[in-house]
Amino acid sequence: MPNSEPNELAVxxxxxxxxxITDRAFLCVTGSDATRWLNGMVSxxxxxxxxxxxxxxxxxxxxxxxxxxxxxxxxxxxxxxxFLLETDSSQLxxxxxxxxxxxxxxxxxxxxxxxxxxxxxxxxxxxSIVMALGTANQQAAxxxxxxxxxxxxxxNLKKTVYGGAPVRLIHAFSPLIPRFEIWSDSSTIESILAxxxxxxxxxTSATVLEYLRILEARPKHGVDIRDRDLPQExxxxxxxxFAKGCYLGQEIVERIRSRGQVHRRFMAFRLTGELPANxxxxxxxxxxxxxxxxxxxxxxxxxxxxxxxxxxxxQEAVDAKLELSYSGGVAVPQRDPAAAG
Numbered sequence: 001m002p003n004s005e006p007n008e009l010a011v012x013x014x015x016x017x018x019x020x021i022t023d024r025a026f027l028c029v030t031g032s033d034a035t036r037w038l039n040g041m042v043s044x045x046x047x048x049x050x051x052x053x054x055x056x057x058x059x060x061x062x063x064x065x066x067x068x069x070x071x072x073x074x075x076x077x078x079x080x081x082x083f084l085l086e087t088d089s090s091q092l093x094x095x096x097x098x099x100x101x102x103x104x105x106x107x108x109x110x111x112x113x114x115x116x117x118x119x120x121x122x123x124x125x126x127x128s129i130v131m132a133l134g135t136a137n138q139q140a141a142x143x144x145x146x147x148x149x150x151x152x153x154x155x156n157l158k159k160t161v162y163g164g165a166p167v168r169l170i171h172a173f174s175p176l177i178p179r180f181e182i183w184s185d186s187s188t189i190e191s192i193l194a195x196x197x198x199x200x201x202x203x204t205s206a207t208v209l210e211y212l213r214i215l216e217a218r219p220k221h222g223v224d225i226r227d228r229d230l231p232q233e234x235x236x237x238x239x240x241x242f243a244k245g246c247y248l249g250q251e252i253v254e255r256i257r258s259r260g261q262v263h264r265r266f267m268a269f270r271l272t273g274e275l276p277a278n279x280x281x282x283x284x285x286x287x288x289x290x291x292x293x294x295x296x297x298x299x300x301x302x303x304x305x306x307x308x309x310x311x312x313x314x315q316e317a318v319d320a321k322l323e324l325s326y327s328g329g330v331a332v333p334q335r336d337p338a339a340a341g
Contacts, residue, residue, distance in 0.1 A: 006300035008208040013177065016123035017204035018196045020189070021181065025089040026113035027096055028082065033106040035081050041099055041248055042072065043231060045241040046083070049074040053154045054084075056173060056239045058231050059095060064252025066229050068095045069221045069239070073157040073170070084113070084157070088221060102248070117189040121201065122179040122212070129199050130169070130180045133192060134162045162188055173238070176216040211299045214308050217268040217334075224266065224294040224310055232256050233312065235266040264291055264312045271296065271307035273329015283313060283331060285322040290314045293326055 011017055029038055039046040042057035049055065054073030058066050070087040087095055096110055103110075121130050156171045165188040170181040182192060197203070219225050225234055231253055232240075242257060256262060276296050283291040293311035313324055313333060324331045 005205065005208055005211070008202050008204055009211055009300055010302060011202040012123045012204055012208065012212060014124065016121060016125040016129050016199075016201040017208070018119060018121045018129075018193070018201050019204045019206075019209060020193065021118035021120050021183075023089050024086055024118060024181075025092040026116060027085040027087070027092060027099075028111045028113050029085060029108065030080075030082050030111070031106070031108040032080060033108050034083060037103070037106045037108045038072070038083055039244065040246065041102060042070075043240050043247065043249070043253065044072070044238075045244040046072060046074075047244070049081075049154065051078075051081075052076040052157050054157055054170070055154050056236065058236075058239050059098060060231065060247075060249025060253070061227075062249060064230055064249040064256075065227055066221075066225055066231060066234070067098060067227055069225065070095065071155070071172070073155075076157065076159050091221060115185060116183055117186040118181055118183045119189055119192055119196070120179060120181055120204075120209075121196070122174070122204070122209075123177055123201070125201075126178045126180055129196070129201055130182070132199075133182075133195055163191060174216060175218065176212070211297055214268075214295055214297050214299060214310055217266075217310055219266055219310065220295070230256065230262060232262045233265055261315060263316075264314050266310065266312055267318075268334040269293065269309040269311060269313075269324075269331040270334060271309050271326075271329050271331055273307070273326075275307060276309070276326055276328055280311070281326045281328075283311070283324045283326050285314070285317040285324055290317040290322070290324055293331060 008017065035047050042059055044055045044057045051074055054071050057070050057072050059068040061067050068087065068091045070085045073084045075082040075084060092112065100110060155173050158169045160167050160169055162184065165184055167188065168183040172179045172181050213220065219234055219236065240253060275298055276293055279296060280292040280294050282289060283293065291311060291313035293309045296309035298305050299308050309331060317324060318333055
Protein backbone atom coordinates (compact mmCIF):
# COMPACT_ATOMS: atom_id res chain seq x y z
CA MET A 1 0.00 0.00 0.00
CA PRO A 2 1.44 3.44 -0.88
CA ASN A 3 2.59 5.33 2.15
CA SER A 4 0.28 8.36 1.89
CA GLU A 5 -1.54 10.29 4.60
CA PRO A 6 -5.07 9.30 3.41
CA ASN A 7 -4.03 5.63 3.34
CA GLU A 8 -2.36 5.87 6.75
CA LEU A 9 -5.42 7.44 8.33
CA ALA A 10 -7.77 4.89 6.75
CA VAL A 11 -5.66 2.00 8.08
CA UNK A 12 -5.57 3.53 11.56
CA UNK A 13 -9.34 4.09 11.65
CA UNK A 14 -10.16 0.62 10.30
CA UNK A 15 -7.17 -1.48 11.39
CA UNK A 16 -4.11 -0.33 13.33
CA UNK A 17 -1.15 2.01 13.20
CA UNK A 18 1.98 2.40 15.28
CA UNK A 19 4.49 5.13 15.97
CA UNK A 20 7.44 5.77 18.29
CA ILE A 21 6.44 8.09 21.14
CA THR A 22 8.80 11.06 21.21
CA ASP A 23 6.80 13.75 23.02
CA ARG A 24 5.94 12.19 26.40
CA ALA A 25 7.85 12.09 29.69
CA PHE A 26 7.36 10.64 33.16
CA LEU A 27 7.76 11.88 36.71
CA CYS A 28 7.87 9.32 39.53
CA VAL A 29 6.21 10.35 42.82
CA THR A 30 7.25 8.37 45.89
CA GLY A 31 7.25 8.68 49.66
CA SER A 32 5.02 7.80 52.60
CA ASP A 33 2.93 10.97 52.03
CA ALA A 34 2.73 10.60 48.24
CA THR A 35 -0.94 9.57 48.04
CA ARG A 36 -2.30 12.28 50.33
CA TRP A 37 -0.03 14.99 48.97
CA LEU A 38 -0.59 14.24 45.26
CA ASN A 39 -4.35 14.00 45.81
CA GLY A 40 -4.24 17.59 47.05
CA MET A 41 -2.30 18.82 44.02
CA VAL A 42 -4.45 17.64 41.10
CA SER A 43 -8.08 17.75 39.97
CA UNK A 44 -8.88 14.03 39.94
CA UNK A 45 -9.02 11.46 42.73
CA UNK A 46 -5.61 9.88 43.24
CA UNK A 47 -6.27 8.22 46.58
CA UNK A 48 -8.97 5.99 45.03
CA UNK A 49 -6.61 4.51 42.41
CA UNK A 50 -5.94 0.80 42.76
CA UNK A 51 -2.56 -0.63 41.69
CA UNK A 52 -2.45 -0.52 37.89
CA UNK A 53 -5.09 2.20 37.54
CA UNK A 54 -4.64 5.73 36.28
CA UNK A 55 -6.67 8.84 35.48
CA UNK A 56 -6.45 12.16 33.67
CA UNK A 57 -5.72 15.28 35.72
CA UNK A 58 -5.36 19.02 35.55
CA UNK A 59 -2.88 20.93 37.66
CA UNK A 60 -4.47 24.25 38.65
CA UNK A 61 -3.36 27.44 40.34
CA UNK A 62 -5.24 29.06 43.22
CA UNK A 63 -7.43 30.91 40.70
CA UNK A 64 -8.53 27.62 39.15
CA UNK A 65 -6.63 28.20 35.88
CA UNK A 66 -5.03 25.19 34.18
CA UNK A 67 -1.25 25.11 34.58
CA UNK A 68 -0.70 21.65 33.08
CA UNK A 69 -2.27 18.28 32.43
CA UNK A 70 -1.13 14.70 33.01
CA UNK A 71 -2.14 11.09 33.20
CA UNK A 72 -1.30 9.77 36.66
CA UNK A 73 -0.91 6.03 37.24
CA UNK A 74 -0.48 4.05 40.42
CA UNK A 75 2.25 1.52 39.75
CA UNK A 76 1.16 -2.14 40.01
CA UNK A 77 2.45 -4.15 42.96
CA UNK A 78 2.28 -4.31 46.72
CA UNK A 79 3.87 -1.99 49.23
CA UNK A 80 3.77 1.77 49.55
CA UNK A 81 2.02 3.42 46.58
CA UNK A 82 4.24 4.76 43.82
CA PHE A 83 2.81 7.03 41.14
CA LEU A 84 3.86 7.78 37.57
CA LEU A 85 2.86 11.14 36.17
CA GLU A 86 2.86 11.09 32.34
CA THR A 87 2.76 14.40 30.49
CA ASP A 88 3.97 16.14 27.37
CA SER A 89 7.75 16.37 27.53
CA SER A 90 7.53 20.14 27.08
CA GLN A 91 5.60 20.36 30.37
CA LEU A 92 7.71 18.08 32.55
CA UNK A 93 10.15 20.62 33.98
CA UNK A 94 7.42 23.21 34.59
CA UNK A 95 5.18 20.67 36.33
CA UNK A 96 8.01 19.35 38.47
CA UNK A 97 8.94 22.87 39.61
CA UNK A 98 5.31 23.76 40.30
CA UNK A 99 4.74 20.63 42.37
CA UNK A 100 8.07 20.89 44.19
CA UNK A 101 7.03 24.27 45.63
CA UNK A 102 4.31 22.55 47.65
CA UNK A 103 6.51 19.87 49.24
CA UNK A 104 7.06 21.39 52.66
CA UNK A 105 7.04 18.92 55.57
CA UNK A 106 5.83 16.05 53.37
CA UNK A 107 7.70 12.80 52.77
CA UNK A 108 7.48 13.07 48.97
CA UNK A 109 10.11 12.78 46.28
CA UNK A 110 9.76 13.76 42.60
CA UNK A 111 12.10 11.97 40.18
CA UNK A 112 12.11 12.24 36.38
CA UNK A 113 12.17 8.78 34.76
CA UNK A 114 15.20 8.53 32.49
CA UNK A 115 16.03 6.14 29.64
CA UNK A 116 12.41 5.20 28.92
CA UNK A 117 11.29 4.76 25.31
CA UNK A 118 7.77 4.16 24.04
CA UNK A 119 5.67 3.08 21.09
CA UNK A 120 2.00 3.81 20.40
CA UNK A 121 -0.30 1.21 18.83
CA UNK A 122 -3.71 2.61 17.88
CA UNK A 123 -6.80 1.42 16.02
CA UNK A 124 -9.67 -1.10 16.24
CA UNK A 125 -7.19 -3.98 15.78
CA UNK A 126 -4.57 -2.57 18.15
CA UNK A 127 -5.37 -4.98 20.99
CA SER A 128 -4.86 -8.12 18.91
CA ILE A 129 -1.56 -6.77 17.60
CA VAL A 130 -0.32 -5.83 21.07
CA MET A 131 -1.29 -9.22 22.48
CA ALA A 132 0.60 -11.01 19.68
CA LEU A 133 3.90 -9.28 20.54
CA GLY A 134 6.17 -11.91 22.10
CA THR A 135 4.63 -14.47 24.44
CA ALA A 136 4.53 -12.91 27.91
CA ASN A 137 1.87 -10.39 26.94
CA GLN A 138 -0.59 -13.23 26.50
CA GLN A 139 -0.91 -13.34 30.29
CA ALA A 140 -1.37 -9.59 30.58
CA ALA A 141 -4.43 -8.64 28.55
CA UNK A 142 -4.84 -4.89 29.11
CA UNK A 143 -8.65 -4.77 29.22
CA UNK A 144 -11.66 -4.77 26.93
CA UNK A 145 -10.74 -4.34 23.24
CA UNK A 146 -13.57 -1.91 22.53
CA UNK A 147 -13.12 1.85 22.52
CA UNK A 148 -14.90 3.52 25.45
CA UNK A 149 -18.26 5.05 24.60
CA UNK A 150 -17.60 7.90 27.00
CA UNK A 151 -14.51 9.19 28.84
CA UNK A 152 -13.60 6.68 31.57
CA UNK A 153 -12.64 7.79 35.04
CA UNK A 154 -9.73 5.32 35.10
CA UNK A 155 -7.41 3.67 32.59
CA ASN A 156 -5.06 0.73 33.02
CA LEU A 157 -1.33 0.15 33.36
CA LYS A 158 0.12 -3.36 33.56
CA LYS A 159 3.65 -4.65 33.95
CA THR A 160 4.82 -7.53 31.76
CA VAL A 161 7.99 -8.62 29.98
CA TYR A 162 9.19 -8.75 26.39
CA GLY A 163 12.28 -10.79 25.60
CA GLY A 164 13.08 -10.85 29.30
CA ALA A 165 12.93 -7.05 29.62
CA PRO A 166 10.37 -5.33 31.88
CA VAL A 167 7.62 -3.52 29.98
CA ARG A 168 4.84 -1.16 31.02
CA LEU A 169 1.69 -1.61 28.95
CA ILE A 170 -0.88 1.20 29.12
CA HIS A 171 -4.41 1.01 27.75
CA ALA A 172 -4.67 4.74 27.20
CA PHE A 173 -7.78 6.90 27.03
CA SER A 174 -9.24 7.50 23.58
CA PRO A 175 -12.78 8.70 22.79
CA LEU A 176 -12.78 7.17 19.29
CA ILE A 177 -10.62 4.05 18.80
CA PRO A 178 -8.47 1.95 21.17
CA ARG A 179 -4.90 3.00 21.83
CA PHE A 180 -2.05 1.36 23.72
CA GLU A 181 1.32 2.63 24.88
CA ILE A 182 4.26 0.26 25.39
CA TRP A 183 7.16 1.58 27.47
CA SER A 184 10.56 0.00 28.12
CA ASP A 185 14.27 0.59 27.49
CA SER A 186 15.24 1.82 24.03
CA SER A 187 16.68 -1.53 22.91
CA THR A 188 13.47 -3.36 23.78
CA ILE A 189 11.32 -0.77 22.02
CA GLU A 190 13.51 -1.08 18.91
CA SER A 191 12.81 -4.83 18.93
CA ILE A 192 9.09 -4.22 19.34
CA LEU A 193 9.13 -1.72 16.46
CA ALA A 194 10.88 -4.30 14.27
CA UNK A 195 8.17 -6.84 15.12
CA UNK A 196 5.43 -4.30 14.41
CA UNK A 197 6.90 -3.76 10.94
CA UNK A 198 6.00 -7.38 10.17
CA UNK A 199 2.33 -6.91 11.08
CA UNK A 200 -0.47 -5.40 9.01
CA UNK A 201 -0.29 -2.21 11.08
CA UNK A 202 1.02 0.86 9.27
CA UNK A 203 3.74 3.13 10.64
CA THR A 204 1.91 6.36 11.34
CA SER A 205 3.26 9.87 10.85
CA ALA A 206 2.92 12.76 13.28
CA THR A 207 0.61 14.47 10.78
CA VAL A 208 -1.81 11.53 10.73
CA LEU A 209 -1.76 11.34 14.54
CA GLU A 210 -2.70 15.02 14.55
CA TYR A 211 -5.61 14.27 12.21
CA LEU A 212 -6.70 11.58 14.65
CA ARG A 213 -6.44 13.95 17.61
CA ILE A 214 -8.70 16.46 15.86
CA LEU A 215 -11.17 13.71 14.90
CA GLU A 216 -11.27 12.66 18.56
CA ALA A 217 -11.69 16.28 19.71
CA ARG A 218 -8.84 15.70 22.15
CA PRO A 219 -7.38 19.03 23.34
CA LYS A 220 -3.62 19.49 23.55
CA HIS A 221 -2.07 21.50 26.34
CA GLY A 222 -0.25 24.55 25.03
CA VAL A 223 -2.41 24.58 21.88
CA ASP A 224 -6.05 24.11 22.89
CA ILE A 225 -5.59 24.39 26.66
CA ARG A 226 -3.75 27.46 27.93
CA ASP A 227 -3.00 28.83 31.39
CA ARG A 228 -5.96 31.21 31.14
CA ASP A 229 -8.50 28.40 30.65
CA LEU A 230 -10.77 26.99 33.37
CA PRO A 231 -11.30 23.20 33.70
CA GLN A 232 -15.02 23.15 32.83
CA GLU A 233 -14.37 25.27 29.73
CA UNK A 234 -12.32 22.41 28.25
CA UNK A 235 -15.22 19.87 28.26
CA UNK A 236 -12.87 17.29 29.85
CA UNK A 237 -15.18 16.07 32.60
CA UNK A 238 -13.06 12.95 33.13
CA UNK A 239 -10.31 15.17 34.59
CA UNK A 240 -12.50 16.35 37.48
CA UNK A 241 -13.66 14.68 40.70
CA PHE A 242 -16.18 16.53 42.84
CA ALA A 243 -16.18 14.36 45.97
CA LYS A 244 -12.46 13.96 46.70
CA GLY A 245 -12.05 16.87 49.10
CA CYS A 246 -9.79 19.90 48.87
CA TYR A 247 -7.09 20.42 46.26
CA LEU A 248 -5.35 23.40 44.72
CA GLY A 249 -7.92 25.42 42.72
CA GLN A 250 -10.86 23.31 43.99
CA GLU A 251 -12.83 26.29 45.31
CA ILE A 252 -13.10 27.83 41.84
CA VAL A 253 -14.00 24.49 40.21
CA GLU A 254 -16.76 23.92 42.76
CA ARG A 255 -18.05 27.48 42.37
CA ILE A 256 -18.39 26.97 38.62
CA ARG A 257 -20.20 23.67 39.16
CA SER A 258 -22.65 25.23 41.60
CA ARG A 259 -23.52 27.93 39.06
CA GLY A 260 -24.27 25.24 36.50
CA GLN A 261 -22.23 26.34 33.48
CA VAL A 262 -19.38 28.32 31.97
CA HIS A 263 -19.75 31.02 29.34
CA ARG A 264 -17.54 29.28 26.77
CA ARG A 265 -16.64 25.68 26.15
CA PHE A 266 -14.35 23.55 24.06
CA MET A 267 -15.89 21.70 21.11
CA ALA A 268 -15.33 20.28 17.64
CA PHE A 269 -16.25 22.15 14.46
CA ARG A 270 -16.73 21.36 10.80
CA LEU A 271 -15.51 24.29 8.68
CA THR A 272 -16.99 25.62 5.47
CA GLY A 273 -14.55 27.82 3.63
CA GLU A 274 -10.78 27.84 3.90
CA LEU A 275 -8.32 26.55 6.45
CA PRO A 276 -7.57 29.38 8.92
CA ALA A 277 -4.38 31.18 7.95
CA ASN A 278 -3.38 31.65 11.57
CA UNK A 279 -4.31 30.00 14.86
CA UNK A 280 -5.89 30.81 17.19
CA UNK A 281 -8.49 32.26 14.81
CA UNK A 282 -11.19 34.48 16.37
CA UNK A 283 -14.84 33.52 15.97
CA UNK A 284 -17.63 36.06 15.64
CA UNK A 285 -21.42 35.81 15.88
CA UNK A 286 -23.56 38.77 14.87
CA UNK A 287 -20.48 40.95 14.68
CA UNK A 288 -19.46 40.19 18.28
CA UNK A 289 -16.58 38.03 19.61
CA UNK A 290 -17.86 34.49 20.10
CA UNK A 291 -14.80 32.31 20.67
CA UNK A 292 -11.77 31.03 18.79
CA UNK A 293 -10.44 28.12 16.76
CA UNK A 294 -7.30 26.63 18.31
CA UNK A 295 -6.55 23.62 16.05
CA UNK A 296 -7.56 22.94 12.45
CA UNK A 297 -6.72 20.57 9.62
CA UNK A 298 -7.90 19.37 6.24
CA UNK A 299 -8.51 15.74 7.24
CA UNK A 300 -8.44 13.14 4.43
CA UNK A 301 -11.49 11.01 5.30
CA UNK A 302 -12.92 8.20 3.20
CA UNK A 303 -15.65 10.44 1.76
CA UNK A 304 -13.06 13.05 0.84
CA UNK A 305 -11.06 15.82 2.54
CA UNK A 306 -12.98 17.58 5.32
CA UNK A 307 -12.04 20.79 7.12
CA UNK A 308 -12.23 20.12 10.86
CA UNK A 309 -11.27 22.25 13.83
CA UNK A 310 -11.22 22.40 17.62
CA UNK A 311 -11.76 25.47 19.70
CA UNK A 312 -14.03 27.41 22.01
CA UNK A 313 -17.42 29.01 21.43
CA UNK A 314 -19.62 31.21 23.59
CA GLN A 315 -22.40 29.10 25.04
CA GLU A 316 -25.12 31.65 24.34
CA ALA A 317 -24.14 31.79 20.64
CA VAL A 318 -24.26 28.00 20.35
CA ASP A 319 -27.59 27.77 22.21
CA ALA A 320 -29.07 30.44 19.92
CA LYS A 321 -27.68 28.60 16.87
CA LEU A 322 -25.99 31.76 15.64
CA GLU A 323 -23.61 31.50 12.70
CA LEU A 324 -20.00 31.37 13.91
CA SER A 325 -17.71 32.99 11.37
CA TYR A 326 -13.94 33.26 11.13
CA SER A 327 -11.68 34.94 8.60
CA GLY A 328 -12.10 32.48 5.77
CA GLY A 329 -15.42 30.79 6.46
CA VAL A 330 -17.99 29.48 8.93
CA ALA A 331 -17.44 27.07 11.85
CA VAL A 332 -20.32 24.66 12.50
CA PRO A 333 -20.31 23.13 16.02
CA GLN A 334 -20.50 19.34 16.27
CA ARG A 335 -22.33 17.52 19.04
CA ASP A 336 -19.52 15.10 19.89
CA PRO A 337 -16.10 13.97 18.61
CA ALA A 338 -17.55 11.29 16.32
CA ALA A 339 -19.90 13.84 14.74
CA ALA A 340 -16.90 15.85 13.53
CA GLY A 341 -16.00 13.00 11.19
